[in-house]
Amino acid sequence: MSRPLVMGILNVTPDSFSDGGALFSASSLNLDALCRVAETMVVAGASFLDIGGESTRPGALAVSEQEEMDRVLGAITCVKSRFDVEISLDSSSPNVMLAGAAAGVGLINDVRALGRDGAVEAAAKTGLPICLMHMQGDPLTMQQGPKYVDVVSEVTEFLEQRAAICSAAGIPRERLIFDPGFGFGKSPEHNFSLLKRLPEVAALGQPVLVGLSRKSMIASVIDRDTTQRMPASLALAVLAMTGGAHILRVHDVVETLDAVAMMTAFAEASL
Secondary structure, eight states: OOSOEEEEEEEOOSOOTTTTTSSBOSSOBOHHHHHHHHHHHHHHTOSEEEEESSOOSTTOOOOOHHHHHHHHHHHHHHHHHHOOOEEEEEOOOHHHHHHHHHHTOOEEEETTTTOSTTHHHHHHHHTOOEEEEOOSSOTTTTTSSOOOSSHHHHHHHHHHHHHHHHHHTTOOGGGEEEEOOTTSSOOHHHHHHHHHTHHHHHTTSSOBEEOOTTOHHHHTTSOOOGGGOHHHHHHHHHHHHHTTOOEEEESOHHHHHHHHHHHHHHHHOOO
16 A cells, blocks of 8 residues: 555445435435445546445444345446446444355445444455454434543454454454544544544554544534535545545545645655
């Protein structure tokens, strides 16, 4: 990873916080819309497309494993058949992970850090890289007064504990990516502290994935709805890059790649 990679978000859900329903209505996947969005991201240069079938926005209810599988497998098949791009599967469900691996995904991205029953074993069977994310609580309740003594220390300790559990299950550390979990059981103050001290997460030695795109921490500073948060999201992406982020999970792929190009040119310029 000589330069940060960009991961485009493809939520095939009716209720995700920013783009819920854009690609999946209450009953069916919109394949035409999916392919249009995917093509824009791939042509721009996205390294991954992250496909998720269960919303993890604050207050979100869990969906059944079968419903999640029905949502994501069609999207994975469609993207794999049309585009040469790595697919990341945003899932915490063991059987969805196994089915996704069989369908050709290249990365498991789990906001619950393989915390569901059977998830560690399923992830080990896939042989795929795994992104472990920190979350305090669960999506339904995580934003109801999150508390930390030291958010960065607690996040890094959690990630190391989950890495040890993965190692014991046969998942080598070189297959692990860490995500500090911006917006998942964290107040705006926690999020900004975590961003400011992101080098401490990077110092753990694993590639770091960050998801800051359109998050509510932006609205805590400026009054913008989700459709108006791209400039602020780009600013956060640049700050994350300076803090050592390796993968940027974003909605606005084209614009983020422009920011990556400028940061890379700046870093490579001679004095």
